[in-house]
Amino acid sequence: MDTASLKKLFADVKRGKLSPDQAVQHLRHLPFEDLGFANVDHHRALRVGMPEIIFGPGKAPQQLAEIFMRLAKHGHNVLATRVSGEQVRAVRRKFRKAEYHELARAITLTRDPTIHGKGKIIVVSAGTSDIPVAEEAVVTAQIMGNEVQHLYDVGVAGIHRLLARRDVLTKARVIIVCAGMEGALPSVVGGLVGVPVIAVPTSVGYGASYQGIAALLGMLNSCASNVTVVNIDNGFGAGYVASIINRLE
DSSP: OOHHHHHHHHHHHHTTSSOHHHHHHHHTTOSOEEOSSOEEOTTHHHHHSSOOOEEOTTOOHHHHHHHHHHHHHTTOOEEEESOOHHHHHHHHHHOTTOEEETTTTEEEEOSOOOOOOSSEEEEEESSGGGHHHHHHHHHHHHHTTOEEEEEOSOOGGGTHHHHTTHHHHTTEEEEEEEEOTTOOHHHHHHTTOSSOEEEEEOSOSSGGGGGGHHHHHHHHTOSOTTEEEOOTTOHHHHHHHHHHHHHOO
């Protein structure tokens, strides 16, 4: 339940369309619902404006599907990240309209298609190997009610590819940049725009990249002051924070 749903519930009680007892039934699972193996946080959308997200690894398929169902029953858009094939099949047995995003390794169910973001989020990848992380950011930002555009394979090894699309960058309110290797691209993008740039180091590169640590350290040392950094391969975290920024007045 979010703020709009809560206001509608109160209005229905005031107009007599809903009895107080019925309203209590709607509210009985706030702030959370105990499933025995999980406490589903239905109150999160009221607190922070966005519903709980399901992290797939470590959950049995039936557990993930049950959490997915309980969130969907409350009218939320639902997102599960890093899901396995078995988890996807378990969710789809309950929700045929759930959409699997193969590259992002995510599954979504859209209950509310409303755009909440005040502007556009642009997601950039340095190379094609960074696209899975970038797609996780795209799917996250989209399910949270944002207009999202992506710009892929524009890394510093061929910087003319990025400069040829500079007009796209200037239309963004927030930019997410995913890069592996030495992680230079966010600094370049940060120097071209006057909006927040969220850098995502990816675990892409040869031996001395240390599974993304080199890119992480490079991004943390960025000389572009509008660049901030999330953890290695954390496309979800970047999409979430970008969504929060994009909702600010």
